[in-house]
Structures are given as structure tokens and as C-alpha cells.
Amino acid sequence: MGPKEPTIYESALQKGYSRRTFLKMCAALAATMGLDYTQTAQVTHAMETKKRVPVIWLQMQDCTGCSESFIRSSYPKVESVIFNMISLEYMEVLSAAAGFQTEDAEQNVLKKYSGEYVLIVEGSVPSQVGYLSIGGRSGLDLLKEAAAHAKAVLAFGTCSSWGGIAKAKPNPTGAQPISAVLGGIPIIRVPGCPPIAEVMTGVIAHIVTFGQLPETDMLGRPKAFYRHRIHDKCNRRAYFDAGLFAESFDDPNLKAGYCLYKLGCKGPTTYNSCAEMRWNGGVSYPIQSGNPCIGCSEQDFWDNGPFYTHQAKLPFTQTTINPEKWGAGIVGATAVGVAAHAGITFTIKHHKEKEQDRGDRNE
Numbered sequence: 001m002g003p004k005e006p007t008i009y010e011s012a013l014q015k016g017y018s019r020r021t022f023l024k025m026c027a028a029l030a031a032t033m034g035l036d037y038t039q040t041a042q043v044t045h046a047m048e049t050k051k052r053v054p055v056i057w058l059q060m061q062d063c064t065g066c067s068e069s070f071i072r073s074s075y076p077k078v079e080s081v082i083f084n085m086i087s088l089e090y091m092e093v094l095s096a097a098a099g100f101q102t103e104d105a106e107q108n109v110l111k112k113y114s115g116e117y118v119l120i121v122e123g124s125v126p127s128q129v130g131y132l133s134i135g136g137r138s139g140l141d142l143l144k145e146a147a148a149h150a151k152a153v154l155a156f157g158t159c160s161s162w163g164g165i166a167k168a169k170p171n172p173t174g175a176q177p178i179s180a181v182l183g184g185i186p187i188i189r190v191p192g193c194p195p196i197a198e199v200m201t202g203v204i205a206h207i208v209t210f211g212q213l214p215e216t217d218m219l220g221r222p223k224a225f226y227r228h229r230i231h232d233k234c235n236r237r238a239y240f241d242a243g244l245f246a247e248s249f250d251d252p253n254l255k256a257g258y259c260l261y262k263l264g265c266k267g268p269t270t271y272n273s274c275a276e277m278r279w280n281g282g283v284s285y286p287i288q289s290g291n292p293c294i295g296c297s298e299q300d301f302w303d304n305g306p307f308y309t310h311q312a313k314l315p316f317t318q319t320t321i322n323p324e325k326w327g328a329g330i331v332g333a334t335a336v337g338v339a340a341h342a343g344i345t346f347t348i349k350h351h352k353e354k355e356q357d358r359g360d361r362n363e
Contacts, residue, residue, distance in 0.1 A: 008085055008208070009048040022047070029209070032202040034224040046209040047085075053208050054109050054117040056146050057091035060139050061132055061166045061175055062123025065194040066157035067093045073197035074281035085208050089117070103135055110149065118207060119150035124159040124166045125181055127174030140181060147178075152213055153187045155179070156200055158296060161191040168302040179220075188213055189220040193296035196277055199225045219299075221271070230267040230293055233275035236260065254290055264308040266295030 006014065012022050026044040030037065059067070071094070088094065090106040097105070109117050125140055126132050132139035147153050155161045155178055166175035179187050190203055203222055206214045214222040231237065239245070239259040246254035246263060254260070261268070267275075270293055274285040287293055292308060295301040 005051050007048060008046075008050055008052055011052060012047075029202075029205045032198050033206050033209070033214075034202075043205075043209050046211075050208065050211075052085060052087045053151075053204075054113045055086045055088050055091075055120060055204075056106055056109055056117055056150075057088065057093075057120040057122065058139075058143060058146055059092050060121060060123030060125050060143065060160065060178075061164070061173065062157065062159055063165075064093060064122075066122045066159075066200070067091070069194035069197045070156070070200050071197075072280070073201045086118070086204060106146070110146065114149040116151055117149075118152045118154065118204070119146050120154045120156055121147075121160045121178050122156050124164045124173075124175040125178055126166075127176055127180075128172070131173045143178065143181065147182050147185055150185075152207055153178070153182065153185055154203060155187050155189045155191075157195055158191045158193045158301070161189040162299040162301075164193070165302055167300075186213065187220055188216060188222060190225075191221065191297040192272060193301075195297070196225075196273055196279060198277055199273055217271075225273045225277075226271045226297070228271065228273075228276070230270050230272055230275045230287065234267055235275065235288055260287060260290075260292040262310045263292045264294075264306065264310055265292035266298070266301070266304075267293040270295040270298050272297045 009022060012025070013019075017025075023044065026047055027037075027040050029047075030040045030043045033043075035043070057067075089109045090102060092102070095102050095105075121143065125143060134142055158164045159166060159175075160178050163171075163175050163177045166173055167177075179189075188203060190200060192199070199222075202225065203214060206222070206224075214224060217223055217226060231240070234240075236257055236259045239257060240261060244253070244258045246258040246260055248254075249263065251258070254263075259265070265287065267287060274293070275287070278285045278288070294307040295304065298304070
């Protein structure tokens with residue numbers, strides 16, 4: 001028998017982390033996963049008792065943007081994820097080895113950890129012959145082989161989730177999402193071009209902590225991170241409701257915080273955590289920085305019309321509304337509400353004064 005594999009906590013201690021730092025990491029994980037602070041103990045227990053999860057990270061037709069985003073995670077820091085929570089066995093971008101050594105490492109995981117490893121896929125899969133060959137084998141064969149006995153398959157990024165930019169018309173490679181070729185295998189979609197770093201680490205942390213896949217919506221996206229539209233949490237939402245919009249990119253009102261819907265913002269139809277978690281360690285996100293959302297986490301966003309073209313109506317489940325009229329309606333309704341409240345207040349006050357006068361006369 002080989003040496004006993006250390007738990008995540010033991011692995012952290014071996015690398016010089018203190019108990020205090022470990023507990024801070026667990027608290028950060030709980031927050032990232034959207035858990036209540038009281039559930040930190042549950043996360044801590046999981047990290048103290050569970051072993052690191054083997055991970056294979058495959059890159060198909062991609063730009064490496066998802067990998068670049070992943071290594072910039074701040075909460076938790078990516079080194080805590082890679083060195084303590086998971087055992088990154090195969091990843092072309094971060095692998096120190098090359099050639100046959102890396103291929104042997106992947107094959108070792110497939111055999112030794114069958115049913116235990118997590119497969120992460122970045123990039124779309126070409127259906128046309130002659131595209132994407134790795135080590136003399138097609139990307140499609142490598143994907144099917146790695147997914148066959150994976151504990152979970154995570155589609156990181158819009159390319160692996162929906163087909164991505166490579167699938168844009170006329171789609172010469174026949175690019176398609178991994179779900180098109182992995183029938184019958186549960187896939188967690190983590191779309192975005194690229195996804196937020198903390199969303200990616202949060203999904204991994206959930207699997208490590210609870211030993212199961214996170215709850216998803218009907219499109220297979222984790223509800224913890226894709227439950228709200230960007231519009232719902234947008235810092236410019238009050239201006240939308242008031243019917244105040246930036247008219248152009250050089251409009252001074254854009255800097256003042258006016259809504260960017262007239263500049264083509266897709267926030268009202270895009271589900272993501274940008275407005276809540278934000279980017280670069282929670283510093284900002286595109287809309288806050290003055291750029292309209294292009295809907296990069298939604299299916300076929302690249303073919304859904306020009307990014308900065310204003311849509312006349314806002315699509316809803318059963319109807320459509322004109323945002324300018326909607327904002328004006330909100331303002332009008334508010335004015336009516338204020339007036340009604342003032343009238344009721346005056347009536348009550350007048351009634352009380354009459355009652356007081358009547359009482360004074362009776363005395």
C-alpha cells in the first residue's frame with residue numbers, strides 16, 4: 001500500500017498554513033458559495049475530513065480566457081484551491097511538464113481515480129474533421145474518454161457551455177457545446193466569456209465540501225451564481241426605473257450613473273453574478289465601468305445582434321415593455337402614490353383635530 005493521502009486540512013498544514021489561516025479560508029469559501037455564516041463550521045469539517053479532489057482540465061477550441069480568469073481568483077485565492085482543495089493532475093496551461101509526461105499523468109488519473117475525479121472543460125468541440133488534434137488524437141476522442149468515468153463534468157465558459165465565439169456564423173469548424181457530444185452525462189454549465197474567477201472556484205468548492213453537484217436551474221447553471229439577472233442588482237437600476245438613460249457614449253450622464261439600456265445593455269436579459277460579486281476582487285464590472293453588458297453568459301450572444309444597438313422593447317415572459325415609458329410610468333405611479341399618501345395623511349389629521357375640538361367643547 002502506498003502512503004496515506006492527506007486531507008485538505010493536513011495538506012494545508014504541510015504547506016505552512018496556520019490553523020487561523022485555514023479557518024479564514026473556510027469562511028471565504030462559505031461566503032463564495034453563498035452560504036450563511038453559521039454554515040462555516042460545515043465547510044470546515046469537510047475540509048478537515050476530506051481528501052483533495054483529482055481534477056483534469058481539458059482545453060478544446062478556446063482562447064485560454066477561462067484559465068486566465070481562474071488563476072486570478074481572490075476569494076479564495078487560486079493557490080488555496082490548486083494546492084489545498086484539489087489535485088490538478090492535468091492542465092495544459094499550468095502544467096510544468098510537457099509531452100508524454102503530461103499525457104501519462106492524465107491516463108494515471110483515469111485509471112487510479114475512476115469515478116472520483118472532476119473533469120473541467122474549456123472551449124467548444126468541433127464537429128468537422130481536421131480541427132483540434134492533441135497528441136495525435138482528436139479533441140472529441142479525448143473529451144469522451146475523460147468524461148466517461150468522471151464524478152462531475154464542469155463546462156467552464158461560454159464556449160464549452162453554448163459553443164462560444166467559434167460557433168458564430170458561419171461556424172466553419174462546426175463548433176458545438178460539450179453537451180452535444182456527451183449525452184447522458186450530467187454537466188454543470190458555468191457560462192461567461194470568461195466566467196468570474198470566484199464563480200469557478202465556488203463551484204469547485206461546493207463539490208469538495210458537499211460531495212455532490214450544486215443545485216442548478218433548468219439550463220444546468222448553478223443557482224447560487226446565476227439566479228439573478230444583472231439588471232436586478234445593477235447599480236444603475238434606479239436610473240432605469242426613473243426613465244433616465246445615457247443617450248451616447250460621450251453623454252455626461254453616462255459618468256453620472258444613468259442607465260445604459262439605450263446603448264445596447266443586455267443586463268435585463270442576462271443571468272450572472274457580475275453586479276453582485278463583480279470582477280478583479282470585487283472592484284468593478286463592465287456596467288459600473290461605463291460599458292453596456294453584452295450578455296456574454298447567454299446562449300448565442302455573439303449572433304444576437306450588434307452589442308451596442310438599442311433594443312426598442314424589453315422582452316419579458318409574457319409581454320414586452322418600452323423601458324422609457326416604463327420608467328416614466330414608475331415616476332408617475334410614484335407621484336400618484338405620494339399625492340395619495342399626502343391626502344390620506346391630511347384627512348386623518350383633520351379628523352383628529354375635529355375630534356379634539358369636540359372634546360374641548362364638551363369639557
